[in-house]
Amino acid sequence: MTKTINFPHDDATCGWYAALPEPQPCQRLQGEQQADYAVIGAGFAGLAAARRLAEHHPQARIILVDAQRVGYGASGRNSGFVIDLPHKFALEHPDPEHKQRLLRLNRSAIAQLQELIELNGINCQWSHAGKYQGAVGERGLAYLDHFEHLLQQLGEPFRWVEREELSGILGSHHYSRAIYTPGCYLMQPAALVTGLGRSLPGNVELLEESPIQRLERDGRGGWILHGTDGSIRTPQLLLGTSIFTQEFGYLRNRLLPVMTFASWTRPLTDSEMRIYGGQLDWGLTPADHAGTTVRMTQDRRLIIRNTYKHVPKYGKSTSDSMRKAVQASHRRAFLKRFPQLVNVPFSHTWGGVYAISRNFTNFFGQLEPGVYASACDNGVGAAWGTISGTMLADLAVGAQSQQLSDIQAVTGMPSLNPPEPFLGFGVRSRIRMAAWNSRSEL
Ligand SMILES: Cc1cc2nc3c(=O)[nH]c(=O)nc-3n(C[C@H](O)[C@H](O)[C@H](O)COP(=O)(O)OP(=O)(O)OC[C@H]3O[C@@H](n4cnc5c(N)ncnc54)[C@H](O)[C@@H]3O)c2cc1C
CATH class of the missing domain: 3.50.50.60 (FAD/NAD(P)-binding domain)
Known part of the structure; x- marks a missing residue:
């Protein structure tokens, strides 16, 4: 070769x-x-x-x-969710044993990471925070109903979280409802x-x-x-x-080389935390996977991730104008969720490349x-x-x-x-x- x-x-x-x-x-x-x-x-x-x-x-x-x-x-450079459940399409797999195998594999990875983090004192905001899967409109709500059905089939624990409780956690009234699953861990990936x-x-x-x-x-x-x-x-x-x-x-x-992007704020100040009104250390993925992922870190930064691009030349496929458009999309998503934080700027926007396959x-x-x-x-x-x-x-x-x-x-x-x-x-x-x-x- x-x-x-x-x-x-x-x-x-x-x-x-x-x-x-x-x-x-x-x-x-x-x-x-x-x-x-x-x-x-x-x-x-x-x-x-x-x-x-x-x-x-x-x-x-x-x-x-x-x-x-x-x-x-x-x-x-990812969003820092270490997810135990089979993801998206794997969750639809017709063979229940296939999904149980995926669960076992993911959970053993989580146990392995946890052991290494403890053994080596790796300071990475590791936390057993679980994950919210959130819906905004009708489309997201339909996805959540389907997700509930799949979780029941799988025999996995979950709980519905309604708008009011959710807004107390997320500091945002944007979401109608969410399903909380407890098995996900959050971390600072770098x-x-x-x-x-x-x-x-x-x-x-x-x-x-x-x-x-x-x-x-x-x-x-x-x-x-x-x-x-x-x-x-x-x-x-x-x-x-x-x-x-x-x-x-x-x-x-x-x-298929695919790129997705994230932006985050600097750590919120004490007074911005009061205006924000939510909790620290949570993560929400969209009910419909093409939507927006949001996180609040342990050190008070809000993160927005959305937008996918096909990148045949990996990172070289991006241009300044593409990055500006992505950042604008992140900003719109941020302000829809946290209009009270209009004065808090993003400090960083970045992308990362990974592989998907058509099947x-x-x-x-x-x-x-x-x-x-x-x-x-x-x-x-x-x-x-x-x-x-x-x-x-x-x-x-x-x-x-x-x-x-x-x-x-x-x-x-x-x-x-x-x-x-x-x-x-x-x-x-x-x-x-x-x-x-x-x-x-x-
Ligand atoms: C913004 C974003 C958010 C994401 N969110 C999540 C999430 O929350 N949870 C999740 O599970 N996944 C998430 N992902 C996906 C996740 O990051 C990847 O699936 C994962 O990092 C892949 O790990 P890997 O070790 O297989 O590959 P990589 O991390 O891509 O590692 C491959 C390595 O190979 C090296 N390399 C390549 N070519 C060469 C060469 N020629 N010589 C030497 N070295 C080379 C690269 O430098 C790289 O370090 C996200 C991805 C992005 C971009």
Whole structure:
């Protein structure tokens, strides 16, 4: 394989990352390195894979390499919901056991993250806050009724929260009703993943700002990973590279690069908190998924996330005018919900790229001898990335477990995309139509 690849191109305006202390200098890939295992991508999936490999083989040399700093990619710039329930389309799956497997996998990821956070003292606003799924208008209310039905089928606990109670929590009269589910955790994503990066086992070497440009077979059944100033030779390669997996020639024409965006305020002052009138530390996702996600952090920042874009060139697909339009959309959503905070500006607006597939199927497994990948989580990668990365390591070392069987049973092959220009036209039309249909929930 000799193709030169496209790298991540994330903006420098992620609020979560900016709120962290200045990072320590990092180690980069230099010279010719040899590893027993190499993992590319230090998001949730790659961090979990490297950690698990080290637990299986404490004497092995494991290299975890990322093009950017840990916390700079999608894993550090998401909305910080670690969700236990099967998401959106998976919740509609006809096989009840499929959904139970997803629940078990997500919950074991949550337990794993919680243990690591406690063990390593990772300060990341981790909280068992649950999640509100909120409806504004008729469309959202119809989605909530359906959600209630699905939760009953699943046997999962939930509770309806009506407008008055909701406004006391959210500081907003905007929502008609919500369904509260208790199993979701909230966190500061950049703080969590940088904390996970800092607390890797001693036999994992973390190399940042080291884009891998090319993969080459070494002629002995292994691989050579070529970086700018060095290379890594390894018999076993694990890819935690999400949408960028296609850049290495794998899952070609099966993944769709999608970007979504968030804005947040600076921390509210004491007097703004009184005007706000709601509580701290809650998260609300829209009943209709094309709507707006809202959070209030533990440190008094309100976050708005909405807008999807098809981004064939990843972050390079965005322009200043697109960013301005996205920020304006966030501002409208903010003022509809919090008109009393009209004088509170946004301090940061950012975007992040992830992978979806047309059949909403996640890929997990071996791509060819010695190469394994977890790619395409359809936008809910905090729990999924953690458990799929962990299981990928188990698969690579030949370990057996119920969790490995579960993940193999619920994953598959993302379906093929139509060729361009039909693909781009189709995806853009679907995104526009979803946004139009959900305009009352935006
Ligand atoms: C605004 C936003 C809100 C979201 N909200 C949520 C949420 O609340 N909850 C949730 O569960 N999910 C959410 N998501 C999705 C979630 O962030 C992703 O699904 C998840 O981070 C994917 O994790 P990952 O480890 O698989 O991949 P990534 O985090 O994308 O990691 C891949 C890594 O590979 C590296 N890489 C790529 N190419 C190369 C190369 N050539 N060489 C070296 N390194 C390379 C990248 O730099 C990156 O760090 C959101 C996403 C966004 C953008």
